[in-house]
Amino acid sequence: LLKRRWAHWTNLEGIKGMKITFLKRLLHEGETKEYKHFVPFFEVIKTRQKQAKQSILVQVQSKKSYKELETYCSQYGAIKEMFHYKAGKEPLHFILVEFQKEASVMKVLRDCEHIQDSQIVPVESTFLWFRASKNNSVKKQTSQLVLTIENGNCPLSEENLRSKLQACDSISEQIEILYESTKLNDLGVRLRFLSARQIEVALSGIFPSAVAFPFGSCVNGFGKMNCDLDVVLRLTKDKISDGNRLIYHCKASGTSERLTSQRHMETIGDFIHLFLPGCSQVRKILQARVPIIKYYQQLTDVECDLSMGNMSGVYMSDLLHIWGSTDARVRPLVFVVRKWAEEVGLTNNFPGRWITNFSLTLMVLAFLQKPKNSPPILPSLNTLVKLAGSNDKYITEDGTDCSFLRDIRKLKFKAENNEDLESLLIQFFEYYSTFEFDKKAICLNQATPITKPEHNSLYIVNPLERGLNVSKNVSPEELERLRLEMRNALWAIQLKEKKADGWGILSLFENRGRQFPSILSNIPVKSHHTRLMEISKLFEEEHLDMVPKETES
Ligand code: GTP
Ligand code: MG
DSSP, X not given: OHHHHHHHHHTSTTSHHHHHHHHHHHHHHHHHHHTTTOOOHHHHHHHHHHHHHTEEEEEXXXXXXXXXXXXXXXXXXXXXXXXXXXXTTTTEEEEEEEESSHHHHHHHHHHOOOOSOTTSOOOOOSEEEOOOOSOSSOOOOOOOOOOSBSSTTOOOOHHHHHHHHHTOSSHHHHHHHXXXXXXXXXXXXXXXXXXXHHHHHHHTTTOTTOEEXXXXXXXXXXXXXXXXXXEEEESSOOOOOOOOOOOOOOOOOSSOHHHHHHHHHHHHHHHHHHHSTTEEEEEEEXXXXXXXXXXXXXXXXXXXXXXXXXXXHHHHHHHHHHHHHHOTTHHHHHXXXXXXXXXXXXXXXXXXXXXXXXXXXXXXXXXXXSOXXXXXXXXXXXXXXXXXXGGGOOBOTTOOBOOOOOOGGGOOOOOOOOOOHHHHHHHHHHHHHTOOTTTEEBOTTTTSOEEOSSOOSSOBBOSSSTTSBTTTTOOHHHHHHHHHHHHHHHHHHHHXXXXXXXXXXXXXXXXXTTSSOOTTTTSOHHHHHHHHHHXXXXXXXXXXXXXXXXXXX
């Protein structure tokens, strides 16, 4: 009925705005309450990995080359979909071709050649280049397949986003539009899985079971266009012994596990740098708590963070995927908070003494478990743990129990909360601008703040490793800035009249702490921000685990 009404309303001019948003929300809520469209995290991962195995990435002259490419590739097997995008400054054009079967990719690779040049490293991979045909009379293209997406890896410009948000009829609609217009699209996810696949394939000679698991925002549903790829490389499958008597001979290291892991990552970093097509700007940050290799994959246009630790980051993404899928308001709310924090300079791309996107996400989720004036929207982790079945048992190598209900279709929790996004956003700012950060820790396990176990300025209990504080890095000054900006945001969002220039959530992004008195008002925000970036760069270059003391000033 709602769907028919939806079709009816969309045909009526003049009443579009509010009514459509309202119906859309009803439709969304109807769906999420029954979790009809929910797909468990590891099923999503499996599907995406399969897509990556069935795909090749081809650099072409222009998007018009797709018909010629399709005709050419069809000789190797049926094509399922083709996606076009541009990357780089020039820019270069690429087409991602997904075949119906993985075997077709094998056939393509069997026929591929290297260009004859003694300078090149003759690596074989699924990253290819479609050279112009020597034969002028190319066979006429008869194909009917159209590109699924054109220029599909290009985020909406800030200018266009602004005018879209300006034209909305309500703040709630602005928040939904922000989410819909900036979230990572299907092609973005494919390109990230293809980048992860490149590492697996490259190492498959000596590690045939190696799997590179994408985690973080590109798979947990909180990623925006251009988000990085966090990937954990596992050299072997987690397999429980079933009594096999033939065991592989392997090297054993004599040094500590951490040292060995650092040596391995050092080598893999060099390997990526020297041999893998498209991988540039390789930086090894091996002294950090979780050592990582950062690099830029220019063919897929993705920043990558590769680690080799345990699976806890992947299980965390699973948990965030579940919370994000529990209610249609969760992801839009997280998006607007993250965008606000980025715009006012609370977060940036470098690690340091400021809050991270991950911590901010947990703050939003914790708030939704216990909004001040209304019933909860999200269940506690303890509830999910209690409902875990035998298939939900996951324990990391170091013994951390990450078992919780993986399939929310079995969740008995129903959100009675009907607040719209506007009031939730305002409540979020109110909740944290009066939160007792000095005494309380944010705890998603219990869905209520607990007494702080340690004296870190901001304490967010790591939901899966309860002894750890996710936001240990946040300095008192940065926490104060966060609180101050929340108060500013509360004021800014209610200041401008509806439809006035830069109204609603736009006023959050454009205030940058300038309009309102603050203890930091004597520091120009921009230069403060630039300074933080400089310090962060230094931090990365020096491979230090701790941010230099100067940050404190
Ligand atoms: P983006 O800013 O969009 O990349 O968000 P993100 O969630 O991917 O954050 P980031 O790339 O910094 O981290 C990737 C993942 O690593 C997160 O989603 C978490 O699962 C995990 N992670 C990040 N920071 C921490 C931390 O401080 N502690 C723990 N335990 N896990 C973290
Ligand atoms: Mg990330």
